[in-house]
Amino acid sequence: MPKEKSVKKSRIHQDIQKQGIVFNKDFGQHILKNPLVITSMIDKSALRNTDVVLEIGPGTGNMTVKILEKVKKVVACEIDTRLVAELQKRVQGTPFQTKLQILVGDVLKAELPFFDVCVANVPYQISSPLIFKLLLHRPLFRCAVLMFQREFAQRLVAKPGDKLYCRLSINTQLLARVDMLMKVGKNNFKPPPKVESSVVRIEPRNPPPPVNFTEWDGLTRIAFLRKNKTLGAAFKQSSVLDMLEKNYKLHCSIRNIEITDPLNMQEKVTKILEDLNADQMRAKNMDIDDFMKILYAFNSADIHFS
Template sequence: MPKSKKSRSSSSHHVAPAKPYSTGGSLNNNNKNNPSDRKLTANTNLIAPNTSIGQHFLKNPAVVTSIIQKAAVKPTDVVLEIGPGTGNMTVPLLQRAKSVVALEYDPRMVREVLKRVQNSPEEHKLKVIQGDAIHSQWPFFDLCVANIPYQISSAIVFKLLAHRPMFRCAVLMVQEEFALRLSARPGEALYCRLSVNTQLLAKVDQLLKVGKNNFRPPPKVESRVVRIELKNPPPPVNFVEWDGMIRLLFNRKNKTLRSVLMTKSTLKLLEENRRTWKSLQQQQQQQQQSNNKSMTMHVDGDEETTDESIQQILEKILARHEYKDKRARNLDLDDFLQLLADFHTEGIHFSA
C-alpha cells in the first residue's frame, strides 16, 4: 500500500516482551528469500511477508467477508485478532465490533495495521499489542478471529481451551489437516490426542475450505476455517490428569491398551504415582484426625501386606469393561472418562 506521511497515531499500541515462534516442523513455510516474493514486493510496493514465522496474508476479500459473517460479530463484542498482518481482516472487524485487540509479533505489521486505520472513524476502537501470542497474557475478549501461523496452531488452540473467563467462540484459519484432526472421530486415521482433548472441552465446526491461491504467498497446504465453542460449564475433569492419561494411551495408539500399559517404564511410572497419591491421602487423614483431636494413630498398617501389584490392578481395570484388547484410536470420550474413573477408584493417577 502507498506510504503515508508520518503522524502520531492515537490508536493504542503496547509493546510486550516477545519470543520468536519456533519454525521447526512448519508445513506451510516457504523460503523467505524466495525471488518471486522479492519481485512481487519490488513491483507492487507491498510489504514482504516473513514466511519464516508463518506469514501468509489472506488477500481475498470474499473469504474475509465470509469469515466475519460466520463469526457473527456483534456491536458489543471485544474481538481478539491474533496475527492481523496488514489489517485485511482487522478493518472490517472494527466496522462491526465494539473494539478489536490485535496481537501481532512482527513490528512491521504493527506499523502497517496502525497506518491502515489512521485518521479513520475506527482508529479509536483498535488496540495493538506487540508480542508472542503463545507467551503473552491475553486480555478479556468475547470472540477470537485469527489467521494464525500454522506451526503454532496446537499451542494457540490449547491456550484458547484453557482461557478464562470464557469467550463465546473462536473462528480460526488453520491448515486443513489440523482442522480435520480437531473434529476427527474414533476409528478415523486423523483421530489423535488433539481430537480427544479438544472435543472434551469444546464443540468444533468445520466452516469453510480455503484454497492456497487466496493467500500471498500461497502456502504449501490447503486451509480451513473452524469454529471452536467452549462447553459451558466445562466437564468436571482434572485436565492435567486427563491429558496425562490421553498422552500415554495415544503414544502408541495402534497398540492394545494392555500393550501400552504393561511396559516396564509405564508400570514403574504408575506405581510411583500411586505411592505418592497414597502418601498424600495418609497425610490428609492424619491431619483430619489431628483437627478432630483424635488420638487414633491408625494408618492402615496392614495395607502393604494385602496390596495388589500395579500390574494386577491394571489387569482388573482392563477386564472390567473389556478394554484389554481395545486400542486408543477406537475409544470415544465416554470410554476415556470411564477409564479415568476406574483408574482413580484404584488409586492410579496421572500427570501431564
C-alpha cells in the first residue's frame, strides 16, 4: 500500500511537469515535499474529526489530502488557478471530493469562513498581514500551525530585550500565545527557498484582551519606530504631536468636550509619560503591561492613536 501511494504521488508531480507548471516566485510558491514535516505539522495541530480546517496555499495538495483523512472539511485558499486544477484533479472521484472546498484568490482579500484550525505553509511575503487577518477574525479559531521564514518566526516569539523583539512580537503576543515548534531546512521544499524556515503554533487568547487593537497598534507604531529611543524622544516628533492633536480635537468635538485654550499637546503628552515614569522607557525593553498602562493613561486624557 505505501508503495502504491508513493507511485501515485510521483505521478502527480510528473503530470505537473508535463503540463509545464513552473512554481511562481511572485506567489512565494515553494511546495513542501517532505512527508515527515507534513505529518509533524498535522500532528502538532491536534486535529479532531469534527474540525473545519483552513489551509492557505495548498499547492499540489500534499498536506491537503493528509488533513482530509482526519477532519470533517478543508477550506483551501489558493491564488494560482493552475494549482487549483491540480488539487481538484487529485481528489476527484475520491471520498475527499465532498469534504474539500477551494477558495480561489488572494487570502488577504478573501472573506474567510468559520474554521477551527488553520494549517499553512505561508507564502513569506504575506506573513505579517496574514497573522493579523487571522487573529482579528471572528469567531476565534482554536489554533494555527504555520510555516514561516525562520527570522520572521523568531520575531514572533521574541521577548523584551531580545535583539529581534519588535512591534510584530508585541502585537502578536497581545492577541495570542506563540510557540516555536520546529526548524525546517530549505531542502524540504521544491524549489528550495533562499532562507531557512520554522513552524510556529499560534493560539488566540480567548477571550481576547480588553483593548482596542487599532489604538494599540497606533501606540506601538510610534514607540517602535526607533525602538532604542526613549518614549520621551519618540513623542516629541512634530508628526506624532500633530496626529495626536488632530485626534484629540476630533474626539472632543464628537463628545462635546470643551478644549482649554491654548492647547499644548507637547505639554499634555510629556506630563502623562512623566506621571507614569515612562518618559525614559524604551520600546525594546517594554512588555505588554507597560504598553497597556500607557495606552490607558493616554485614552483617559482623551488622547487617541486612531
